[in-house]
Amino acid sequence: MSNELIDFVIVSVALLGIGIYGLAVKRNAIRMLFSIEIIINAANLNLVAFGRFIPGSEGQTLALFSIGIAAAEVAVGLALIIVAYRMYKNIDIAEFRSLKG
């Protein structure tokens, strides 16, 4: 059994690494948003995998809540990105330079 758990955790850590790599390297707002989504999904995978081995339903509950929250966050984030695109014709956050100091 524990072998199976470690498989899930390895995949989850790999996803976390991919997400952090994406955030560190990419400057496109949508790519960064997707990297954040990958981190959240890594956490969800962790939660569901742990929930399989721990009595009680907290893991699955939290995973469901976190999926819902992530959806709300993406809705707000994409709206902000669309508004920024209409203004700048660009979604590269390195190009947004009106705030500096």
Next chain:
Amino acid sequence: MIEITSTPVILIAILGTIGVALPIISISRKERGSSSFYGAITFGALLASIGYVVYQIFSENILPGAVFSEDVLVDDTFGSLFAIAMLIVAMMTTVGSFNYMRNKPHTAVYFSLILLSTIGMVLIAYSTDLIMLLIAWELMSIPTYVLAGFIKKDPMSNEAALKYFLFGALASAIIIYGISIVYGITGSTNIGEVIQGFAALDSDMMPLALLAVAMFIAGFGFKMGLVPFHMWLPDAYEGSPPTIATLLAAGTKKAGFAAAIRVIVMGTIALNLEWTFALGIIAVMTMTVGNVAAIMQKNLARMLAYSSIGHAGYILIGLSIAPFSSIGLQGSLFHILNHAVMKGAAFIAVAGIVSTLAIANIEKLKGLGRKMPITSLGLVISLLALAGVPPLNGFWSKLILFGAAIDAGPVAAWAPWLAIAGVLNSALSLAYYGWIIRKMYFEGETEKRVKEPKSIIAVMIFSIIFIVAIGVYPDPIIQFTESAVPSLSMAISP
């Protein structure tokens, strides 16, 4: 099972109902753009909530300190203290927005989002379960992303909102990952059980526990503006509407501290480590970077943003010496309450200056003391209180914080250095606050008085009374913060 009349449940009922009802009312009403109507409803809801919190405190229906509970929410003094601070900030934001939002579209949505964000902040302070904490955290964050970009036609507001959103979403992702690790190693999401699980942890699980605590520090630290995670903060505070900067600087930042005290401080104590030393290093870095960068700023809102980074450092002193003295945490709680009002007043003054004179540059503040006397007086009093000048309220909380750090010297040799760094930084901050005050009062020609917005005057008068009254007679608030300090013995031996 939590009672139906307990404070968090009633607050959700009042603020949630009004917050959801406002946009519905705005659809059915014919006339658009009357900000004061929706603002008045919002203000009424917040006033009723703060009244209920104070009533519960005086009728002694609430539990003392910060307790662990089987439920997801608990009605204790710690939560009530934060609820009072958040609700005062939300009221200042609402009243300050009366004038700022005049003749702007979607005022009902604006006030509704303020209310929803306020529920999130309040619930963070009351929550005793990581699931509840996460949901309250998102309920606080998501409305503020929209509010930061509320002026859709303004490029600065857009940019601020996008940067704030990306870092805020990353912070929540990291928090969710931290919670998943904590759940995996302790098998529970209840904060009390998690801390007991931490205290009885196998030594081979220790690195995972450390990783989880580090993720919580990073995630909450993004909102608190601790130094390695502060890069978004000046941009977001400068670009977003100044009334929303009030909510961010004085509200969401304090909610981050509420979560940090509930989770990180207890967790580090349960792990029985020299972890608090790391918090001490972050505290010194935070206050130094904030204050040094603030000197170089030309924009008033941006300078206040850096100064609020500096103040996060002062508050963190109390968290880092928490295992050695409960006075430190008391000072932190007191400074959180004070900083909410001081920084709120300063940002609302900026909102008044921006909306009447349309200037944000410090160089152009010449003669403001004669143009807008009451706003200037409020700004000066709040700046002096931020610098910690006696007899204003900021002096007492800094005195308690630095005094506790020096008293902790025999137990932890590094603690007095925190106090020394704090005093030096306060002196430094007085330099740039003094520069603004000199611009406002001692430079410029004799200029005509401008008509000041009534709502800004109301906020200024309230803050001046609050700051001076607590500065002159701090005893009741000090006693209240003392009763709100979490009892740390519970974390170690449950």
